[in-house]
Amino acid sequence: MSHLSKGLENCKLELTNRLVFPPMATAKSDNGMVSKEMLDYYDEKSKGGYFSLIIIEHSYIAPQGKASKGQLSIAEDCNMEGLKKLAEVIHKNGSKAIMQINHAGSAAKMEVTGYENVSPSAIINPLIKSDLPKELTKEEIKEIIEYFKVAAKRVKEAGFDGVEIHSAHSYLLDQFYSPITNKRTDEYGGDVLGRIKIHLEVINAVKEAVGNDFPILLRLGACDYKEGGTTIEDSKIAAVEFQKAGIEILDISGGLCGYMVPDKVNEQGYFSEITEAIKEVASMPVILTGGITEPEAAEELVASGKTDLVGIGRAAFKDSMWAKNAIESLK
Template sequence: MSYLLKPLDQCKLTLRNRLVFPPMATSKSEENGGISKALLDYYDEKSHGGYISLIFIEHSFITQQGKASDRQLSVADDSVIGGLKKLADVIHKNGCKAVMQINHAGSATSKAVTGYETVGPSPVVNPRRGLVPSELTKEDINRIIENFKDAAKRVKQAGFDGVEIHSAHGYLLNQFYSPLTNTRRDEYGGDLLGRIKIHLDIIKAVREVVGEDFPILLRLGACDYIEGGITIEDSKRAAVEFEKAGVDILDISGGFCGYIVPGLSGQGYFSDITEAIKEVVSIPVILTGGITEAETAERLLASEKADLIGVGRAIYNDSSWASKALESIK
């Protein structure tokens, strides 16, 4: 059997193969963040046939102040649970599993989007947005931890197979993680353990509400590729702490660079990071980034660069990509 077709069974989230569709923003929700027919149709099309083992639902805001953009999906209050259940049911009907990504934008948004002042860990300009946020108080941080907890509870109630905490691409938790934007002098800043304290607090709070058997994933912006930013060595240390805290799968991406990394190209361009992190944790690691060929996915898995392969743009552009790719390696 090919590496890509091998089931993942040594994990809380069991999967039929190693192919996943990563979270990709669509801006197809209703204006209030609710589930639209267009969104249901989109995920129905992407999951059709059950060729992809796991579908990630695009990042969804946990509170209005953390909304990243217009028509972003909401998981901010109980009124959305019914619509989210319809979404989970559509994906399950097609034979795929579904994980929902939950997020707070922090300083990667604006008052024009949220109606609120922009906040962050420190009053430091966001490299991707150019805004200087108001510094979050400890009371604010505690409220955000509760927001993540409540959002995760809704994800489980809606019938999803797991929840992913977003700490990449310059959003709030990435802002706490990176020394570029976190200059705090309290327990939520300083050294690496201080900068990931909010992550550990959120993981603990989410675990309390979803129970021991519900999978928790974390998307980690594992390298900023900017002087003074997060390094691979930082993320190796953080990954160990996240596993100890109860994260079941690590989903690796870039930090403030997002997917646009100067000097990095080709397929699987974050593979050096995933390989390094795999060496220090026992939980599965997801690699996404420029992968467009099944043969490349096979090679990356065979060389133990990752445990799961995310294919985003290729499937976004061609919903039949997965069926053709898996057929080609049988």
């Protein structure tokens, strides 16, 4: 049996293999609601259960945090019927289903949301190049934490197997994590521990909503790859704290650089230096996504101990049979 075909031990999520279909925005929702087109898409991608874990694209927790038109909503109770159907489609195909919940912060645009965009500090988003955002007050931070809590409760009630908190790709929690976009002088700014204070409060609030037995994942934009931005050392500190707080799986991606790594776009598993470093200090499983297109490369990344789970994004987007073919080719 290949390393990819093995499941994870000591994990609340009972996964049959190491392959993950990562969250990728499809813009297939119908004004935030689950559409037939979206159900068909996830049915196709999860067919056969060859991806042990399917992470649904980021869903906005509040109208102000909507990132784009066509984005899925977890902000309203009226979407629950559709979300239940979405979980059922994936389950009937044999995969576990996770919903990713998000607030776009300064990456949101008023023409999409109808609201002024917000951020930890009044700094233009360097990745999205949006309007100058309003700096959040402490009271507004508490409101956003509550939005995450209520959204996570909906995820559980819809029948999903866990929830993933989005803190990557220049969205709100990532904006708090990065010293480039977080210049606050209160307890939500400063060193790494200050900049992840909101993360820890979101995790605690989500746990209150879903209980200790419902898996909570976190996608971390671990490094900005920009001068003055987050570093691997920051991610190691953050990872330890997230594990203490109860994160079940840490999903690694980019920060203000987006989901790519400068100068490494042709390297398979280009965030592997980060996952490898995090595995030295934390024992929770990590997901590595980034440019992995060949089964042999995925197998080697797991076998070498650089990651526990492998996310296959663009390759699986292009070829829905990628996971099936990969598992069969490595037997």
